[in-house]
Amino acid sequence: MNDKPNSIEARDIAYHLHPYTNAKKHLEAGPLVIDRGEGIYVFDNNGKRYIEAMAGLWSVGVGFNEERLVNAATEQMKRLPYYHTFTHKSHGPVIELAEKLVGMAPVPMSKAFFTNSGSEAIDTALKLIWYRANALGQPERKKIIVRNRAYHGVTIAAACLTSLPANHRSFDLIVPDVLRMTCPHHWREALPGESEEDFATRLAKELEDTILAEGPETIAAFFGEPVQGAGGVVVPPATYWQKVQAVLRKYDILLVADEVICGFGRTGTMFGSTTYGIEPDIMVMSKQLSSSYLPASALMMNDRVFGPIMEESDRIGTLGHGYTASGHPVAAAVALENLKIIEERDLVGNAAAMGRRLRDGLDALTDHPLVGEVRGVGLIAAVELVTDREARTALETPGALGALVNAHLQEAGLISRAMTDAIAFCPPLIITEGEIDELLSLFRIGLDKTLAALPKGSVRA
Ligand SMILES: Cc1ncc(COP(=O)(O)O)c(C=O)c1O
The missing domain is CATH 3.90.1150.10 (Aspartate Aminotransferase, domain 1)
Structure with a gap:
């Protein structure tokens, strides 16, 4: 570390609390x-x-x-640096991005909703799923299923769905009824001599047993990363998703694909859902959506999700959810250009x-x-x-x-x-x-x- 009193390192130590960092060690180690x-x-x-x-x-x-992203941001900043999307307002970049994403989706999707981080998008998915359950007159349908070693973010709800100890310890998280399944990591979790296929079958059975024990009518959704990222890059057995989906369909449970890492090419096809034949009801996207040049995230939902939400918002008078920067025009313009580059090249x-x-x-x-x-x-x-x-x-x-x-x-x-x-x-x-x-x-x-x-x-x- 550079220990000159006014060095950039010393100023970082003096004024900056870092995420995912041992704050005490940082005083010594510096940035x-x-x-x-x-x-x-x-x-x-x-x-x-x-x-x-x-x-x-x-x-x-x-x-x-990437100069093209710099130019896309500059042009949009000059034209309309900010506008919001509340109360029926809209603008060109957000409309174009929503259309683009729905058009790219691997399964029919109905609408895109915009947020600024993966965690916000996950929180939004959870809130919309609960909102939908209430709209359907199923207020007991609120439990969420995730896997061990899942990473879905760090806001209070997203952290509850995350299954990594450091994201829970000392934070007093409050979302009840999160059910955690075995992580589909064959090398670590398989029984001695168990094939990948048998392992996948066992995990699907674990899921079904859990659903039956809890009561299928109490389970709202299953959240999963097609490939678990921060939990250790867990690549599931080839037939895992197929087997899991069959169980979820049987009990009418929504499937949320957290594509925050997998989306836009990471797994060698456009979405992790494409790679594994996943047919999600909701897809959550961020990161490579804008190549992180600006914060941007989104979720897409199918008609099964959108329909009841639409009705409930009409009953209440509004969908009481959204962020100041939902669909920010500069982030949307950058995301559109970024997707163009991914496709063109x-x-x-x-x-x-x-x-x-x-x-x-x-x-x-x-x-x-x-x-x-x-x-x-x-x-x-x-x-x-x-x-x-x-x-x-x-x-x-x-x-x-x-x-x-x-x-x-x-x-x-x-x-x-x-x-x-x-x-x-x-x-x-x-x-x-x-x-x-x-x-x-x-x-x-x-x-x-x-x-x-x-x-x-x-x-x-
Ligand atoms: C799969 C997944 N979901 C959600 C998130 C949370 O995203 P953010 O850090 O933008 O809140 C991440 C972040 O790494 C992630 O990998």
């Missing part, structure tokens, strides 16, 4: 200050270059210096092709003593780190090995993310073959440096 971006790279304030192998927070699909096809190269390269590391499992789909992957491959365990403190590897990667010029002891890769969709190879060679360097730094005898290959 990594990122100064500029170029393609898949970012540069810190000392000029050091890093591959941004997480696309920021799984989000900067088109890379870090076939970044979805590139994600599929580069994802295969990334996966092949990671698979080639499975003989490394610290690599327990490689998993991924499209251009999202994770490597589970272990110090004992047979026992599938890492160092005694969960997350210690992940943090160590991550620190070595950062030193080598690769920004990744450790989720407990899994290292995630989710680079910008524009990544090239040469850049994938560079990422892989930096990863190997980080693994080797970590191995060399661990005490002798602590690793069982």
